[in-house]
Amino acid sequence: MALSASRAFGIACPAPSRPAARRCVLVRATEQVATESHSLEVMRKFSEQYAKRSGTYFCVDKSVTAVVIQGLAEHKDQLGAPLCPCRHYDDKEAEVAQGFWNCPCVPMRERKECHCMLFLTEDNDFAGKDQDISMEEINDGIKGMH
Amino acid sequence: MLPIVAVTDLTEAQWETEVLQSDKTVLVDFWAPWCGPCKLVAPLMTWAEKEYPDIKVVKVEHDANRAIVEQYKVYGLPTLMVFKDGKEVEGSKTEGAVTKAKLADYIKKYAAAKVSA
Numbered sequence: 001m002a003l004s005a006s007r008a009f010g011i012a013c014p015a016p017s018r019p020a021a022r023r024c025v026l027v028r029a030t031e032q033v034a035t036e037s038h039s040l041e042v043m044r045k046f047s048e049q050y051a052k053r054s055g056t057y058f059c060v061d062k063s064v065t066a067v068v069i070q071g072l073a074e075h076k077d078q079l080g081a082p083l084c085p086c087r088h089y090d091d092k093e094a095e096v097a098q099g100f101w102n103c104p105c106v107p108m109r110e111r112k113e114c115h116c117m118l119f120l121t122e123d124n125d126f127a128g129k130d131q132d133i134s135m136e137e138i139n140d141g142i143k144g145m146h
Numbered sequence: 147m148l149p150i151v152a153v154t155d156l157t158e159a160q161w162e163t164e165v166l167q168s169d170k171t172v173l174v175d176f177w178a179p180w181c182g183p184c185k186l187v188a189p190l191m192t193w194a195e196k197e198y199p200d201i202k203v204v205k206v207e208h209d210a211n212r213a214i215v216e217q218y219k220v221y222g223l224p225t226l227m228v229f230k231d232g233k234e235v236e237g238s239k240t241e242g243a244v245t246k247a248k249l250a251d252y253i254k255k256y257a258a259a260k261v262s263a
Contacts, residue, residue: 064182071180086181086223088208088215115222115242117183125245145179 039073043082044138047072047118050104051131056112056119060128066141068118069133072103086116156206161214166232170202171257176215176225178208183243184224190249197250201257228256 047069051058058065071085081096082103089095100106107113112121120127156164165172175191177184188205195203208215208223218227218234222241227234238256 059182061186064186066182067180067185068182071178071182074180085178086183088176088178088212088221088223090216115183116181117186117243126243145185 039076043069043072048132051119054119056121057127058130059117059126062137063141064117065133066138068116069138070142156204158213165229168202172202172204172229174227175205176208176220176223177205178223181223186243187224190246197261198253
């Protein structure tokens, strides 16, 4: 599992200065979600580099980009290659060995067709103007998803 | 009693009763957890269910329902399909994200559904 999270909360109830008054302070430590798995960072960097190299852009809704990058990272961790996360496969291992759908997939390499909406040509209605995505943006984009 | 809407985690047993035996025309959304366009389309399914009360909307996660996915040869995700009287409406299988306007056209064409008053 690529994700792990840690949170810490503390409750401090200082001794009251006056017997009648008692105040408790809820101390919330900063929530750190350690999603920087090696594969996630690798796929983030790859996505930026490949967008620039191919002259394509990320989706105007960066959560779409984030979700796909997370999917690629998971497949890389599970299968050893970033198999496209927007497809059903009868046999994932066989598909990885065959290579057609390993990102960047053949339709993307040959025709700049990315049905995951990770790499969008300028004329695509959903294309934004960015070719960069930070780890923070990825974390925000995948928040709340299993 | 509220109708079943946007059923997620549909099992194969539910497929038979909820889709094939449904009195209503059914819009099916095949999806995967880390599929970006599937995430884009998800709120449109909720919208469609409210906008078109004559249809039922159902979501099918691909890995949990391999037999269904393989039976209907669903590969690209998301895939939308319309079922009526237990059968796939011919030509309704469509891959990829859609805008709300395109979804409205799609529903009008394949589900012949009317917008709620």
